[in-house]
Amino acid sequence: MNTPVNHQRRNILGTIVSGIAAAQLGIAGSADAVEAATATAGMNRARTPAMTTAGNTFPVIRQIRAGLLDVGYVDAGPADGTPVVLFHGWPYDIHAFVDVAPILAAAGYRVIVPHLRGYGTTRFLSSDTPRNGQQASFTADAVAFLDALKIDRAIVAGFDWGARIATTLAALWPRRFVALVSVSGYLIGSQELNRKPLAPKVELQWWYQYYFATPRGELGYRENTHAFARLIWELASPRWRFDDATFARSARSLDNPDHVAISVSNYRWRLGLAPGESRYDNLERRLAAFPDVGVPTITMEGDANGAPHPDPANYAKKFTGRYEHRHLAGGIGHNLPQEAPGAFAQAILDVGRWV
Template sequence: MAEPARGTVRANGLEFGYLAAGPEDGPLALCLHGFPDSAYTWRELLPELAGAGYRAVAPFMRGYAPTEVPDDGVYQTGALAADAVALHGALGGGSDAVVIGHDWGAFATYGAAAHAPELWSKVVTIAVPPLNALMEGFFGYEQLKRSFYMFLFQTPLAEMAWNRDFVDGLWRDWSPGHGAQARAVDVDHVMACLGTPENLGAAIGYYRAMFDPARHVERYAAEQEAVSAKGERPVLYLHGADDGCLGADVVVPGGDVSAVLAHLPEGSRVECVPGVGHFMQVERPGDVNARILDWLAG
């Protein structure tokens, strides 16, 4: 498999590093990663999108090296959505663009698609359902145990706990079917992206902003509201049956997708993918890529 091209682009006041594949004149496919992850999480999908004619671009999210750490320290989900909209423009996207997001990238995708639906023809999200659907089951005991890291990240202990073993443990728990050798590749990329105190502070800042509205700024108020809006562009939502980060028992209990569908636009589709966990796009790329490409083609 050919290595994706690397590039940089300025959008929303930040210099973003990105990986890309596909023809320069193809419709934009913007692929947004989550935590603890990097743009390399899309290394299997980028060439498939390129083969389908897309200009597939996976930026490193704000604060994840080589993308700049924002001077203002703003990491609210509205800012992530604004980044996606700005990247669409900076990369020359048209109304035929598609946006695909995993984990934090899913939040950015919901916000970008609802805030500026005219920019996107198709939407895909993975591993994090719409915010209102997530909140319905989040506070059960088992899910709160899985989400210990979110609460750890509200304290100064977060930076003290951070090391390679911690990241590897999250990946092992969240995608138990992703073998140690394959997992090591992804953990290497994470450690490279978050190898400085500034970059690590940015990644943890996403979680601190989530729990502290005082960290939100007015200029992203519209995008912030859009993150939890239903939107109008149909969404393909994929959730792993073995997800150890956000349990399928919370999101699609007993395989019932109705609660998630209720918070998505008409025409959306929800699929619980068997045999995969949180990082399904690298755990079983053939299956996941086929589902995404089928949705985009349809």
């Protein structure tokens, strides 16, 4: 389903409200944030993404004990607003949404952005807990996190690992997670599916997955985490002109003591080279059935996404409710929320009206 949208009018509105919200939230560099959002949202069909500024930051990181974790998270906007939960990917962090949050907050949403396990200020409560990165572990973390916040109904959105988390939530608990925005669409997987080889050119895009399968790769990522992550940013978003300070702002989150173990576990589990935990067996069985997503959904893709991603035509049928796919031209890469914050925020505002 493709609904005509006056993107220019809505993006202008988004820019105005983002300036108001940034001031209210105390986000430093709010004028730069508005300028970047305007360039990427209003002009993304005609130009390459603008360089984002590292001047805007989240002023307060909260902590809450939830399940196995002490989760670090952002909670912005009115406390009584409809919750929108945003999930980041690898190797990024919550700052992928630093220019998205003010737009949503000004529109009346409560914006919640957690650091995933292995990122930022999120920590395991016990040293004995396996540093497991399997698919269902993140799903379970998200449910426990929202239980701890006493949130029983929310819109969910994300990209990369975060898109997978958001999609699993919307697919398995549609009465609780009532709408979805997913960059690169339907990313739910299984170990059985991942046993099947892909075309050689596609396998080449997954080079780091095979690197992490080796002891050399694990040591290499541990010794060169920031340099490795920056290379991934550059390959995944070849036309995104981010500066050193912007990368450094997010790279600090990768200094989490569990980051390397979680990252390596995630990719090894996908290939069947690392076992999962029995506590997640039921969740993995449900996900391995590739459930349909029946809640209102907008999927998105940038025309310059250099990371592995599926063709939208191959996953559209998995979304059985009201559905729209949005393709962003103009050099938008893998980290779509940070490269085109206005367009990403607008998708959430639009899908929220469908609920």
